[in-house]
Amino acid sequence: MVIIVADTAGFCSGVKRAIQQVQEDLQKREVFCLGEIIHNHSVVEHLRDLGMITADSMSDIPDQSRFVVRTHGLPKDVIKQAGERNFHILDLTCPKVKKIHHLVVDLTDKGYFIYIAGNPDHPEVQAIFSLTRGNAMVVKDPESVRKVPNSRTAVVVQTTFNPEKFLLIVDEIILQNKETRIFNTLCEETIKRQQEAKRLSGIVDLMVIVGGKNSSNTKTLYNITQKRVRSVHIESAPELEEHWFVDVRKVGIISGASTPVEEVRRVNEVISGYRAKAI
Ligand code: SF4
Numbered sequence: 001m002v003i004i005v006a007d008t009a010g011f012c013s014g015v016k017r018a019i020q021q022v023q024e025d026l027q028k029r030e031v032f033c034l035g036e037i038i039h040n041h042s043v044v045e046h047l048r049d050l051g052m053i054t055a056d057s058m059s060d061i062p063d064q065s066r067f068v069v070r071t072h073g074l075p076k077d078v079i080k081q082a083g084e085r086n087f088h089i090l091d092l093t094c095p096k097v098k099k100i101h102h103l104v105v106d107l108t109d110k111g112y113f114i115y116i117a118g119n120p121d122h123p124e125v126q127a128i129f130s131l132t133r134g135n136a137m138v139v140k141d142p143e144s145v146r147k148v149p150n151s152r153t154a155v156v157v158q159t160t161f162n163p164e165k166f167l168l169i170v171d172e173i174i175l176q177n178k179e180t181r182i183f184n185t186l187c188e189e190t191i192k193r194q195q196e197a198k199r200l201s202g203i204v205d206l207m208v209i210v211g212g213k214n215s216s217n218t219k220t221l222y223n224i225t226q227k228r229v230r231s232v233h234i235e236s237a238p239e240l241e242e243h244w245f246v247d248v249r250k251v252g253i254i255s256g257a258s259t260p261v262e263e264v265r266r267v268n269e270v271i272s273g274y275r276a277k278a279i
Pocket residue numbers: 012013014015071094095096097159160187188189190257
């Protein structure tokens with residue numbers, strides 16, 4: 001059995017930067033995070049051991065605490081509250097997400113109505129929406145697009161959204177509006193990962209997707225590959241089952257953006273063990 005590990009496996013640059021910075025900061029004192037810092041249990045547990053406290057709500061965090069803003073960013077009112085309560089803020093919002101924030105603020109100031117292509121439940125989308133003074137609409141598919149009275153509209157997209165769905169949404173917006181400015185704010189690292197998922201699933205008999213079950217970009221990778229080839233989605237190596245690999249000649253391994261490369265290595269080692277037994 002041949003094992004092909006995707007070149008993109010491991011953290012994306014935004015998550016790598018956030019985890020490095022928070023680890024450095026944890027050497028000083030405990031840090032609070034509203035919700036899990038990334039969608040990966042092993043990393044969250046590791047950081048908890050170092051002193052990170054995951055809070056479910058702002059009321060669980062004492063005044064003047066040290067507080068991290070996750071890579072997805074946080075809604076404007078939450079940041080405001082953190083400031084009012086004298087939190088020491090470590091802003092780990094990914095620079096690519098920050099760019100969308102600046103763009104959306106500028107467009108809103110200029111009077112544009114903004115379509116945000118993305119998942120309305122995703123924290124990144126909620127943070128972007130919070131900067132539009134309500135002059136925006138989140139659209140998760142072409143059917144959700146509604147015409148608006150504004151003569152000027154603009155489109156941005158959640159960094160990890162599915163590019164094909166984004167194009168369908170843009171088509172619909174163009175049909176419904178005379179003037180629309182389209183900003184492709186998809187993360188190029190995510191696109192590269194999705195392209196690799198497509199490429200690998202065309203040349204292997206089985207794809208193993210490694211990443212959090214609650215990670216949106218990992219789920220997108222699984223959706224892409226399972227349409228093309230038999231695929232399994234696991235969070236970590238112990239979930240692997242040997243019988244999945246019976247009669248498999250080539251297997252591909254790819255990971256979500258918040259999966260550490262060490263986890264991908266462990267998965268690779270376990271699968272290599274199956275191969276050794278077969279020989
Ligand atoms: Fe940033 Fe892209 Fe990683 Fe999201 S997936 S954190 S936008 S680098």
